[in-house]
Amino acid sequence: MYELIVVGGGPAGLAAACAAWENGLRSILIVERDRDLGGILNQCIHNGFGLTWFKEELTGPEYAHRFIEMLSKTGVEVRTDTMVLDVTPDLQVHMTGPAAGYKIERAKSVILAMGCRERTRGAIGIPGTRPAGVYTAGAAQRYVNVEGWLPGKRVVILGSGDIGLIMARRMTLEGAKVLACVEVMPYSGGLTRNIVQCLQDFDIPLYLSHTVTEIRGRDRVEQVVVSAVDEGRRPVPGTEMVFDCDTLLLSVGLIPENELTGRAGVELDPRTKGAVVYENMETSVPGIFTCGNVTHVHDLVDFVSAESQRAGAAAANYVLRGPAAGESVALKNGFGVSYTVPQRVRPQNVEKSFNVFFRVNRIFGKSEIVVRAGERELCRFKRDRLAPGEMENIAVPVKLLEGVAGEITVEIREV
Amino acid sequence: MTDVVIIGCGVIGAAAAMELSRYKLDIVIVERENDVAVGTTKANSAILHAGYDPKPGTLMARLNVRGSQLAREYCAALDVPYRQCGSMVLAFSEKETGTLRELLDRGVKNGVPGLELLSGDEARVREPELADTVAAALWAPTAAIVSPWELCLAFAETAVKNGAELRRNTAVTGLEKRKQGWLVRTNAGDIETRYVINAAGVDSDAVHDMAAPHSFDIKPSRGEYYLLDKAEGTRVNTVVFQCPSERGKGVLVSPTVHGNLIVGPNAEGSDRHDLATTAQGLDFVRETAKRSVPKVDFSKSIRNFAGVRANTGRDDFLIGVAAPGFVDLAGICSPGLTSAPAIGEYAVELLAGEGLELNKKESFLLRRRRIRFQELSEAERQALVERDPAYGRVICRCETVTEGEILACLRTPIPPVSVDGVKRRVNAGMGRCQGGFCAPRVVEILSRELKVSPGEIVKDRAGMNILVEETKGGRADV
C-alpha cells in the first residue's frame, strides 16, 4: 500500500509529488502514461514558463526538467509508460504498462493530475469535407516539435487559444505560411503577449468575431471558408472569405480529462468540467485530490505548480494527520464570473487566507472583484482589466468568513 | 483463369466473396481504394433493420428478413460487435399512426417476428426519454445495431482466409466479353475470369454499363450524421425512428455498439462521392431528432460525417443477371447492410444459375476472434500483458486500445495501411479526443511496422498524407 499515488507525471503531478514528499510522505508513486515525465511541457518548446515560480523565463522542457531534478532528489517511485485505467472510490488504482504489466495498487491517498485534452472538429461541428489536414493545435505541436515533421505548409488557425497562437509562430519559423488566425469571440482566448509575439511579429491577421464555416478538399484540405459572426455567434451570410490552404489547425478550447475522476465517484462541476474541490484541492471522495488542468484549465504552468503543491501538501496532511475538519462554505458565481476554484471552503482548515481562482465571462475594463455573503460585502479587489483568457486570482482572508454560513458569492462590478 | 471477379469490397462484395469462398473456386475481389468498407459501408446508420419497411413480395423484403437472421449468426461466429436492441418507429399524429399500422401489416406479411403497436405511454415506459408528443410506436424486437465496417472486414477476412484474393488499389477501367467469360481491365493489370459480380456501390451503374446496356442510374442521396460522446450513449436503449417518407427512413436516434449515440441522417440529392456535411443539413438533423428525443445533448458531439446512399428511385434492389456470367448487386440502398449476408447467398444462387459449378470445401473456416483489451477481466488482462507486453501499452486513451491490438491487426489477412484503417479495426482514435493524442502514436507505429517514412502514412485514402515535410531539411543521416 502506497501513502500516495499520483496519476500523471506532468507539471501538476510532479509538483504535487514533490510537495507531498517535503511534507513527510515517504511512499509515493507517480504513474505516467508517456515514456518520459514532463507531460505536455515536453512539446511546449517555446519560452515564457517559470516567470512567477522560478523568477526566470524557461522553455517547457526546461521547466519540466527543474521539477524532474527536484523529484530525483526524493525517494518518489516513478512508473512511466504506464496508464491508469481506473481509480476506485476505495482508492485502488488499476494500471497497465508493458514493463510492470497489469497491476492493482492500493493507496491511502490519490492525486489526480491527468491534464486536459483539446476540443475537436466534431465538438464544434465545422461543416464540409473530411480531408487530411485538419489537426488540433496540440497534435500539430507534437508533430513539429517532437517528431520533426510539418503537418502542412499553408495554414489557417481557428481559435486564438495560446496553443494556436504559439503554433502560428512555430509553423512560420519552420517555413510554413500562416494565412490567418480566426476567433469566433470578439476577443482573443489567448494571452495578449502571444497575440503580439506570435501573430503581430509575423504580420498574421487575427479575425475576431469570425469562424470557419466550411472545409473544402477531397483528400487534403484545399480551402477553408471564413465568415463573420453576429452577436449570437451565427455566421453572417455574404461575409465569406475563402483561404487557399492545406491545413486547418484547431485551438478551440481545452477540456479537463475527467473520465477517471467520474468513475472514481468524484463529484464534477459542469462549469470547470473538473472535480468540485475544497480549499486544499480535496474532492468529494475523501483521500482523492486533484490539481492542474484536470481540475480547471490554467493559462500558466506556474499556477499549476502552486495549486499542485497545495494538493500534495494536503494529501500528506490527510495521510499523516487525518481528514480535514469543519463545515464548508460554498462559493457561488455572481455577475461576470464563469466559475471558481475551489468551489467549497472549510474555514477551519485555512490558516490565514485562501486563494480563489476564477475566470470572467467577458472583457471588463476597470472593475472590482467583490466577495459577499448575502448582501454583506466581505472584501473587494481592484483590477484595471479582466479578460476570459486570463485566469484571475484573489486571496480572501479567512477571518472575514466568521459568522458566514452556507455560501459566499464572487462577482464583478465595473466601475 | 479466375472463376469469379467481384468488383468492390464494401459489405456487399465482401458478403458475396465470403459465400463464394465456401466452394472450390478461384475468387478475386478488386477494390479501388486502399482498404475495404470505405464507401457507403462505413458511413450509414449501422442498423440491422427488422424488415417491416420493404414492400411485401419484393426481393428487398425477402433479403432483409433473411439477412437480419444471418447477420446475427455471422456476428457471433466472426466476433463482430452486435446488439439486438430492438427498434421503434414513432408516430406523432393519427395519420402517422395509420402509417405504423401499414408498416405492421407489411412486417407481418414479410415474416418479421414480434412486431407490436404501442401507445405513446407504453413506448415511453420502454424508452423514457421519448417526447411527450409521441402518440404511438411500432416496436420491432429483432432490430439490431452492428459495427458495419467490422461486419464487412469480417466477411472479407473470412473470404481471404478461405482462399479468395483481395486486390486493393485496383480500379476497374473496362469489361470485355470473351468467348468464355470476361476480361476485367484494371489500372493494375487485366484479369481473365469466367464470372463477374458488380458490387460497386454508388458506382454500380457505371460498372453495369461496361458489361450490359444502360438500364439504371444511381441517384446518390447524401445523409449527414452526428456521433455523440459515450456520455450520451444511453440516452436511448433502442433504435428510435420517425415515420418513413419517400425520402427515406427519416432521422433516427440510436445507441451504437461502441457505446456512443448516433443521430441522423437527412437525405439530400448529391454527387456520388460528395461526403461533405453542411450547416443546413446538420441543423435539420438536430432539430428533427429533438422531436423524438428532446434531451439529446448535441454539445457532446464528437464527430459529424456523411454517407451516400446508392438509391435508384425504385422500390427494390437491382439484383440479377445483367449479361451472361455478369451479376449486378446494385442499387443497394437501405436496408442493404442488413440484407448483405442474404445478398451474398443469393449472388451464389444466381451464378449457379449461370452455370457456375459449386463444390463445397471441406476446409471452409467460419471463425474470427480478436482481442479487445477494454472488454477483458482483470485476470485476463494480467495474463495477456504477461504473455505479450505490447498489450500493456495503451495507445488510445479514450477507447483503451493497446499497442498489442494495433500490432495484431497488422497481422490480420487484410492489414490496415492507414490511420483510419487502424481505427476501423481496433477503435483507436474513435473516442472523444478523435485521435488528438493517439494519431501521432499510430503514425509512428505504422511507419515503424510498414517500414515507410512517417510522411507516407495516410489518414485514410491514398493521397491523404498527414505530414508534408520534415523540419530542418530532414532527418539526420547518421
Add this chain to the structure above:
Amino acid sequence: MRELICIVCPRGCHMQVDDGLNVTGNFCPRGAAYAKAELTHPTRVVTSTVRITGASYPRCPVKTAAPVPKEKVFDVMEAIGRVTLSAPVKVGQTVIGDVCGTGVAVVAAREMP
C-alpha cells in the same frame, strides 16, 4: 505616443510610450526596458529544435540563451537548421557558441539521454 503591449511576462501590460521614450502603464521596470528596446532595437528569444541522433526522438529543443535582434530571427533559424547533435545532450549544453554574430549562444533545452 505609441501604444504597446508588454510581452515580458504573461501579465501583458498595456503601455504608452511618448517621443522621449517615457513609458507609462507598465507594472514593473522590465516593462519599461522592454518598451524602450522594442521601439529602438527590438529583440526576441528564438526557440526551435535541432536534429539529433541516438536519442529516443529525432529532434532536440533549443533556445537562444538571450534575446537576439528581431531582424535576425530567420537567420538564427537557418543556423539552427544546419546543426546536428548526437545524444546524450544535457540541458543548457551549448549548441552554437555565437549564433549569427549576435554574441548569443544557442543552448539545448531538454535532457536527451
